[in-house]
Amino acid sequence: MLKPKKQAKYISPSILSADFGNLREQVITCEKAGADFIHMDVMDGHFVDNISFGTPIISSIRSAVKIPFDTHLMISEPEKYVESFVKAGSNIITFHVEASKNPKAMIDKIKGLGVNAGISLRPDTHVKEIVPFLKDIDLILVMTVDPGFGGQGFMDSQVGKIQQIASLREKNNMDFIISVDGGINPRTARQCVDAGADMLVAGSFIFKNNIFSSIQELRDLPL
Numbered sequence: 169m170l171k172p173k174k175q176a177k178y179i180s181p182s183i184l185s186a187d188f189g190n191l192r193e194q195v196i197t198c199e200k201a202g203a204d205f206i207h208m209d210v211m212d213g214h215f216v217d218n219i220s221f222g223t224p225i226i227s228s229i230r231s232a233v234k235i236p237f238d239t240h241l242m243i244s245e246p247e248k249y250v251e252s253f254v255k256a257g258s259n260i261i262t263f264h265v266e267a268s269k270n271p272k273a274m275i276d277k278i279k280g281l282g283v284n285a286g287i288s289l290r291p292d293t294h295v296k297e298i299v300p301f302l303k304d305i306d307l308i309l310v311m312t313v314d315p316g317f318g319g320q321g322f323m324d325s326q327v328g329k330i331q332q333i334a335s336l337r338e339k340n341n342m343d344f345i346i347s348v349d350g351g352i353n354p355r356t357a358r359q360c361v362d363a364g365a366d367m368l369v370a371g372s373f374i375f376k377n378n379i380f381s382s383i384q385e386l387r388d389l390p391l
Contacts, residue, residue, distance in 0.1 A: 176357060178367040179386050180205035180238050181379075182349065184220060185371030191225070192232045194375065201380040202387065205238040207349070207369045208258070212243040215267050216315050223256035230257030238369075240288065240349070242315050243267065247274055254281045262286030262309050262347075265297050275304045286347070290315060291323055295332050305344050307367070308333055312360070313350030322351030327363050334364025358389050 181198045183191065183206060195206055208226055213219040226237060236259035243249065246263040247270075253261060261278045265287055268274045278285040286307030287298050291314060298308065310333065312326045326348075333346055348360045349369035357368050374382040 174361050175389055176361050176366070176368045176386060178204040178345070178347075179383050180207040180347070180367055180369045181374045181383070182207040182209055182369050182371035183375075184209040185375040187375070188225075192229050194379065195229050195232050197379045198374070198383070199233040199235050201383040203235060203383055205236050205260070205367070206233065207371075208237055208239040209371075210239060210241050210243060210253070211315075215244045215264065216242045223252050226253065226256040226258060236260060238262070238286075238347075238367075240286075240309060241267075245269075247277065250274070250278055251281060254278075254283055258283060260284040260286055260307060262288050262307060264288050264290070264315075265301075266290060266293060271298075271301050272304065275301060286345075288315075291326055291329075295329055295336075299336070302336060302340065302342055302344065307345040307347055309347045309349055309369075310365070311350055312348055312352070312356070315350075322353075322356040324359070326350075327359050330360055330363035330365050337364075352386070354385050354389055357386055361389060 181203050186194045211218045211220040238260045239253050239258035240262045244267055265271055275285045284306035287305050288309035310330050312323050345366045347367035348365045352368050352370040353373045368386050
């Protein structure tokens with residue numbers, strides 16, 4: 169008998185692709201459309217070759233919605249700034265294993281501030297780099313594009329990485345969320361969910377189209 173394919177558990181629109189002139193209204197629309205999180209891509213121009221936004225933007229829209237803020241720190245020395253991002257209203261702080269001198273201490277610091285801890289890795293970083301921290305984290309963010317800019321094409325080569333992480337999770341009876349970010353649309357989302365992803369982070373597909381219908385398309389993926 170054919171088994172029904174899984175659907176994504178969580179949809180997290182990335183505001184990097186939003187209209188910042190109407191950011192508050194667009195975030196509210198995302199919540200009304202059924203988004204589970206709002207994704208914040210924070211870039212410093214050092215860890216990645218782009219600069220996005222910081223705590224003032226997050227603080228300015230925190231009161232607009234009730235859904236959690238999923239903040240992805242693509243910055244060097246994230247240990248220095250994590251507290252300010254929590255104070256701004258972040259509910260999940262995800263940092264890059266490549267950017268932290270002591271990932272375990274970073275995880276402990278995030279959790280000590282009362283929020284969930286996530287860890288991310290670039291497409292060319294091997295899964296083995298995060299294995300020592302799997303038992304301590306709440307979320308793994310698999311980048312399916314090179315971090316830094318929105319609107320890039322999906323890297324099919326990263327589907328195997330999702331499968332590998334999902335296998336480790338099952339084998340070790342862990343319960344962290346597997347999130348994917350980069351080039352997400354219904355076709356690529358189907359690949360990711362089938363590989364074991366739980367959360368879909370999408371920017372261009374949601375904000376460059378109708379927000380309501382785009383979120384619904386990701387929620388009800390074609391089989």
